[in-house]
Amino acid sequence: MKTKLSVNVNKIALLRNQRDIGYPSVVEAARRIIEAGAHGITVHPRPDQRHIRPTDVTDLSRLIGDEFAGSVEFNIEGNPTEDLLAIVHEIEPDQVTLVPDDPDQRTSDHGWDLARDGERLTPIIEGLSAAGMRVSLFMDPDPEAMRLAAASGADRVELYTETYATGFAVGDCEHVLADFVAAAEAAIANGLGVNAGHDLNLDNLPLFRRSVPELAEVSIGHAFTADALKLGYHAAVAAYLAALA
Template sequence: MNPLVAPEPHRHDGRTALSVNVNKIALLRNTRHLAIPDVVKLSRQALEAGAQGITVHPRPDERHIRAQDVHDLAALMKQWPEAEYNIEGNPFHNLMPFVRELRPHQCTFVPDSSEQFTSDHGWNLLADLERLLPLVAEAQALGVRVSLFMDPLPEAMARASATGAERIELYTEAYASAHGTAQQAEVLARYTAAAQAAIAAGLQINAGHDLNRDNLSDFLRAVPGVLEVSIGHALIADALELGLSETVRDYQRCIQRAFAPQAAAR
C-alpha cells in the first residue's frame, strides 16, 4: 500500500479540501522554450498558501502537463505528506503508467478522448463498467484511491459504486453555466440529488470543472458531503489579477463561508 495514503481524507477543519489544478500554468509555459512559469515552483507556492492538494491532467499530446511535470510534482509532493496528489486522465490512454510508477494519493478516471479540448462529460457506466473494473482494482491494489468523473445523475451512482471506486467527482460545468440564472436552483437540485444518491451508495464526493470564486460557496452549501474540489482554469485566471498565494487564500475563504455557522443555518 502507498504509505502516503492516509486513512482519512485530506481535509482541514472538517471543510472541503482545495486541490489546485496546475494544467494552465503548464499551458502558458509551453508557449515558449524558457521553462517559465515554473510548474513545480508555483505548485509549492499554492501549497504554502494553504492548498490541500495539487491536481494534474496529463493528456497524451502533452499540450499542457508533460510526463516530466508529473514526475517532478510527485517529488515535490513527497515534501508535503499532509497534502494530496491527484492525477487525472483516461485510464485507457496514458493514465495508468503514471499510477503504476508514482502511486499518487488519488487517480481520477476521466472518459475524455485524446483530441478533446477539455473534459465535458462523465462516464457512461452502462457501457464502461466492466472494462473499468480491473483498472479500479489495480489502482487500489497499489494503494491509490480511485475517483470516477461523473455527470450529476442519481441513477448512475449505484453503478459507480459497483466499480469499486471510493469516490466520484461531480462534473460541475452545468452548474457553473446556470449559476446566476433562473435555472440555477433547478440545476443545483440535480447535484444535490446526485450527491445524496452517491452517499447512499457508499461513495465519497469530489467536484470540479468551472467552479470559481462566485459560485463555489453556493455549491458547497447545497451539495452534501463534498470532500474535495479541484479547480484550475478560474483559479489560475484569478491569479493573474490577485497573485497565486492570495487567490488560493481567497478560494479557501469561499470554502470557509460555505461552512460558516450562518450558512449552515439557512
C-alpha cells in the same frame, strides 16, 4: 465537513509551453500554492502534452513527497489509457480520477456511462486500489448512476459541474443544483465520497459548497489561474479557501 481545495496546475504548464524557456515553473507554482494553504495539487496529463508533461508529473510527485509528505495530496486525472496507467502506477498518487475524455478534446465535457464502460473500468479500478490509490470517477449528476459507480469499486465520484456553473452564470441554477444534491446524496448512500470540479469559481463556489452534502474536495484550475494572475498565488488560494468556509 471541511471541503479540501485541490488546485489544477494544467494552465500554468500551458503558459510555460508557449515558449521553450522553462518558465513559469509548474513546480514553483505548486510550491507557492501549497504554502498558501491548498490541500492538494491536481494534474491532467493528455497524450498531446499540450500542458502537463510526464516530467511534470514526476517533478510534482517528488516535490510533494519530499517537502509536503502527509499534508498534501497529489491527484492525477485522465482517461485510463495504457500510457496514463503506466504513469499512475509509477508515481502512485494519493488519488486517481478517471475521466472519459478523447485525446482531441479541449477539456473534459461529460461523465462516464457506466452501463457501457463499467465492465472495462472495473479491473482498472481494482488494480489502482490494490496499489493503494484512491479512485474517483468523473460523473454527471445522475443519482441512478451512483450505484454503478460504487459497484465498479470506486472510492469516490467527481461530479462534473459545468451545468451548474452555466446555470449560475445566467441566474437559473436552482433546478440544476437540485440534481447535484440528489446525486451527492445517492453517492453517499452507496458508500462513495463526493468530489466536484469544472468551471467552479469564486462566484459560484459558495452556494455549491453550502448546498451539496459532504463535499470532500473540489478541483479548480482554469478559474484559479485566472484569479491568480490578478491576485497572486497566495491571495487566490486564500480567496478559494474562504469560498469553501
